[in-house]
Amino acid sequence: MKRQSSTVSESVLLEKLRQRDQQAFQWLYDQYSAALYGVVLRIVRDDEQAQDLLQDIFVKIWKNLDNYDPNKGRLFTWLLNIARNTSIDAIRARKAQPNTTIRTDDETVHIVDRQHNTEQPNSDYIGMQDMVNQLRPDRKQLIDLVYFGGYTHEEAAQELDMPLGTVKTRIRAALQELKQLFK
Amino acid sequence: MKVPEYIASGILESYVTGAVSDQERREVECMSAIYPDIKQELDELAIALERYTDQFSVEPPESVKEKLLAQLDFSASERPDAVVRAMPIDRTEGGGSLSFQTTWVVAASVGLLLLIFSVFLLSRLRNNQQTIGTLRDANSSLQAEAGQLRNRQSQDEQILALLRQPETRNISLAGNENAPNGKLTVFWNASTRQVAVDVQSLPALPANQQYQLWSLVDGKPVDAGVFESNEVNAGVQLMNRAIGRADVFAVTIEKRGGSLTPTLSTLLATGQVNS
Numbered sequence: 411m412k413r414q415s416s417t418v419s420e421s422v423l424l425e426k427l428r429q430r431d432q433q434a435f436q437w438l439y440d441q442y443s444a445a446l447y448g449v450v451l452r453i454v455r456d457d458e459q460a461q462d463l464l465q466d467i468f469v470k471i472w473k474n475l476d477n478y479d480p481n482k483g484r485l486f487t488w489l490l491n492i493a494r495n496t497s498i499d500a501i502r503a504r505k506a507q508p509n510t511t512i513r514t515d516d517e518t519v520h521i522v523d524r525q526h527n528t529e530q531p532n533s534d535y536i537g538m539q540d541m542v543n544q545l546r547p548d549r550k551q552l553i554d555l556v557y558f559g560g561y562t563h564e565e566a567a568q569e570l571d572m573p574l575g576t577v578k579t580r581i582r583a584a585l586q587e588l589k590q591l592f593k
Numbered sequence: 594m595k596v597p598e599y600i601a602s603g604i605l606e607s608y609v610t611g612a613v614s615d616q617e618r619r620e621v622e623c624m625s626a627i628y629p630d631i632k633q634e635l636d637e638l639a640i641a642l643e644r645y646t647d648q649f650s651v652e653p654p655e656s657v658k659e660k661l662l663a664q665l666d667f668s669a670s671e672r673p674d675a676v677v678r679a680m681p682i683d684r685t686e687g688g689g690s691l692s693f694q695t696t697w698v699v700a701a702s703v704g705l706l707l708l709i710f711s712v713f714l715l716s717r718l719r720n721n722q723q724t725i726g727t728l729r730d731a732n733s734s735l736q737a738e739a740g741q742l743r744n745r746q747s748q749d750e751q752i753l754a755l756l757r758q759p760e761t762r763n764i765s766l767a768g769n770e771n772a773p774n775g776k777l778t779v780f781w782n783a784s785t786r787q788v789a790v791d792v793q794s795l796p797a798l799p800a801n802q803q804y805q806l807w808s809l810v811d812g813k814p815v816d817a818g819v820f821e822s823n824e825v826n827a828g829v830q831l832m833n834r835a836i837g838r839a840d841v842f843a844v845t846i847e848k849r850g851g852s853l854t855p856t857l858s859t860l861l862a863t864g865q866v867n868s
Binding site: 430431432435436439443444445447448449451452460461464465468469472481482483484486487490491494495553556557560561562563578579581582584585586588589591592 | 603606607609610611612622626635636637638639640641642643644645646647649650651652653654656657658660661662664665666667668
């Protein structure tokens with residue numbers, strides 16, 4: 411599925427969405443659900459939970475449409491942030507559940523380990539393309555930790571046992587590299 | 594901070610990856626609204642991340658879409674809060690009532706603090722007013738005292754000037770049978786016509802009476818002014834009458850303020866001016 415921004419301009423779409431137009435919502439869903447589902451899966455790593463979350467996420471989007479300000483940022487970015495934050499909140503809540511049989515520390519390590527191994531093919535969910543693999547592994551690891559793991563820079567520095575300054579420098583380098591890759 | 598430095602600082606990368614505090618987020622949004630270069634860099638970074646996440650796209654099962662279409666109510670009249678009720682867990686409402694309670698507790702606390710502070714201020718104000726009253730009283734009594742002392746000083750200076758002059762004579766007056774122990778001195782300067790009295794010993798008088806000094810010239814009494822006994826007003830008393838001539842000085846007891854003619858029955862002391 412590819413987005414075709416030429417078909418419907420974003421402002422017209424937003425206008426129709428705010429009028430609670432069903433067609434506009436279907437269009438939004440068709441355009442973005444795969445990308446958002448990919449993000450959710452990447453964060454929670456569980457089909458069933460990811461589907462529930464995706465549903466919650468679109469309800470949230472629907473509910474908060476009036477809060478979206480096109481001047482402050484791009485629509486896709488806004489949607490991604492809702493998906494990311496909802497999913498990160500969900501795994502944090504899962505980790506914080508007292509009745510879990512796995513110790514919290516173990517699970518943290520478990521999740522982080524999986525995030526660390528993103529350069530290994532993960533054929534279950536992710537059809538990674540060559541472009542992503544062009545990104546330097548250490549930079550990719552950082553982006554995944556911060557962007558998909560919801561780590562703060564301080565937490566990432568602690569997790570990877572590197573100075574905070576290095577984390578900040580590498581994140582900037584990683585984003586600049588991404589920018590060049592997708593130009 | 595200049596725009597290129599701001600772009601190079603890494604804050605924009607932190608912003609797009611969601612690793613910023615609320616304050617930093619507002620700052621970045623503010624800066625990007627002002628500077629087009631920052632806005633452009635931010636957009637480019639956002640697009641890069643969008644395309645990055647696009648790489649991981651997975652088609653969700655059709656069931657999700659069906660559930661959503663069934664769950665959401667598509668009608669122009671629908672209010673967003675109808676969707677809120679449809680949510681399995683409504684965090685905003687719980688959070689709302691909590692913050693509502695908190696608001697009341699905070700408001701009540703602030704109110705109580707203000708009340709306590711007001712009472713404190715009021716008591717301070719009352720204390721200060723009392724202090725001011727006391728100070729005002731003390732000040733006026735000190736001023737009165739200072740005035741008295743000033744009067745006394747100018748009087749003393751006049752007396753001293755009188756006593757210093759070589760022409761000033763002192764005449765001792767001794768008490769007669771009306772005042773056996775009576776004794777006073779009259780200082781008199783014929784050229785300046787000034788007279789002063791220094792009471793050494795005279796009986797105390799009732800409040801409605803005063804001693805009066807007379808100068809006798811050729812047997813005729815001339816009023817030389819009234820004065821107090823030494824018990825009431827110690828020291829030399831300058832008389833407020835001018836006396837140019839005198840053969841004898843005499844003292845009688847008169848009504849307060851003095852009389853035009855002496856009451857001879859109360860004559861109690863005389864003194865001869867030795868020429």
